[in-house]
Amino acid sequence: MNGTEYEDNLEVIVRDSLGCFTPLSADQIDTVSNASKYSISENDRDAGSSSLEDVFGYMAALNKMAVSGNGICADRSGNASLHDSLISTADYISHKVNGASVRYIEIGPEPYKTELIIKRLIGNGVDLTSYIGLDINPESEKAMRLALEPVVGKQRFSYKINDYNELQSSSFGFHDGITVVAMMGFQEGNELPRKMLRILKKLTSKGDLLLSEMQLSSLAGWKPIIDFYSLQPMKQFSQKICERAQLKPAGQHRIFLTPIETELGPVMTAATVIPYKLFDHHRYLLTNCCLKYTKDQFRAARKKENDFQIVKEFFSGDQTVAYQLTLRN
Numbered sequence: 001m002n003g004t005e006y007e008d009n010l011e012v013i014v015r016d017s018l019g020c021f022t023p024l025s026a027d028q029i030d031t032v033s034n035a036s037k038y039s040i041s042e043n044d045r046d047a048g049s050s051s052l053e054d055v056f057g058y059m060a061a062l063n064k065m066a067v068s069g070n071g072i073c074a075d076r077s078g079n080a081s082l083h084d085s086l087i088s089t090a091d092y093i094s095h096k097v098n099g100a101s102v103r104y105i106e107i108g109p110e111p112y113k114t115e116l117i118i119k120r121l122i123g124n125g126v127d128l129t130s131y132i133g134l135d136i137n138p139e140s141e142k143a144m145r146l147a148l149e150p151v152v153g154k155q156r157f158s159y160k161i162n163d164y165n166e167l168q169s170s171s172f173g174f175h176d177g178i179t180v181v182a183m184m185g186f187q188e189g190n191e192l193p194r195k196m197l198r199i200l201k202k203l204t205s206k207g208d209l210l211l212s213e214m215q216l217s218s219l220a221g222w223k224p225i226i227d228f229y230s231l232q233p234m235k236q237f238s239q240k241i242c243e244r245a246q247l248k249p250a251g252q253h254r255i256f257l258t259p260i261e262t263e264l265g266p267v268m269t270a271a272t273v274i275p276y277k278l279f280d281h282h283r284y285l286l287t288n289c290c291l292k293y294t295k296d297q298f299r300a301a302r303k304k305e306n307d308f309q310i311v312k313e314f315f316s317g318d319q320t321v322a323y324q325l326t327l328r329n
């Protein structure tokens with residue numbers, strides 16, 4: 001791996017950090033790329049089926065819990081749960097677009113939060129002309145159609161099965177109005193800041209609104225992050241990633257928070273590693289890594305090269321999740 005490849009490879013950087021900051025040693029840990037966790041592999045093709053539907057299902061299950069309306073991430077008085085923060089965000093977007101027609105592009109689609117947001121936009125009178133989902137995982141389209149076609153109408157739903165690294169804003173065609181690009185589910189944390197900025201710059205054009213959701217790191221503690229990765233669907237996700245790599249898990253995943261050096265300074269990263277056995281050797285597979293910016297780092301990540309300006313931020317009542325709305329300059 002040359003220097004540039006190393007600098008762009010979050011998984012390898014996190015593996016090395018785990019080797020420095022935890023009892024694991026880096027040479028015990030194997031990695032798989034983020035894209036390969038969600039994209040069709042030779043093994044899927046050989047088996048004639050894929051486990052990618054499950055991978056999508058675990059993420060969807062987390063979102064179902066998040067918007068279930070039972071106060072997840074609310075403050076002590078029950079205000080600003082994730083559900084309510086999404087509603088506030090949708091209300092703000094409705095006001096901000098000021099009567100213009102809206103095209104909604106979702107990178108890494110999920111059904112529950114998106115249905116909530118889109119129903120709210122439409123309920124607020126927004127003229128939603130189309131929804132476009134973009135996913136590397138071909139197994140998400142069916143569920144997204146099922147969730148959204150009844151809301152937006154068959155004609156206004158479209159889908160692209162592609163790697164986001166390979167597309168640009170022109171790949172979505174022209175829209176006379178405002179394009180909202182949404183990337184939810186802490187997905188921003190799956191790439192290094194400079195790489196994600198490059199991707200987001202390419203996928204947007206002047207006047208677009210970009211919505212991103214981030215689980216924050218703060219001195220209030222790491223418990224919310226640990227609790228999130230302890231949820232059953234996250235454990236199942238790790239098991240599945242291990243199986244997809246043709247390895248047999250030998251236990252439950254372990255969760256670590258470990259710092260990595262970036263151009264924004266040190267960023268805490270949540271990492272899950274699952275044990276497996278190779279002959280007589282005990283090894284680990286890094287099944288997930290996700291940057292957890294502080295509030296300031298999340299702002300700095302977007303403003304780094306002056307391509308975006310922050311329009312509005314919403315925070316969950318417990319201050320652990322941010323919804324950041326930015327405008328592409």
Ligand SMILES: C[S@@+](CC[C@H](N)C(=O)[O-])C[C@H]1O[C@@H](n2cnc3c(N)ncnc32)[C@H](O)[C@@H]1O
Nearest residue numbers: 035038059108110135136137163164184185187
């Ligand atoms: C952490 S999950 C988040 C899913 C969803 N946005 C949510 O709110 O739960 C990451 C998502 O990004 C998609 N994804 C990952 N890498 C991708 C790539 N290179 N191109 C397109 N989609 C990708 C995955 O299929 C998955 O849907």
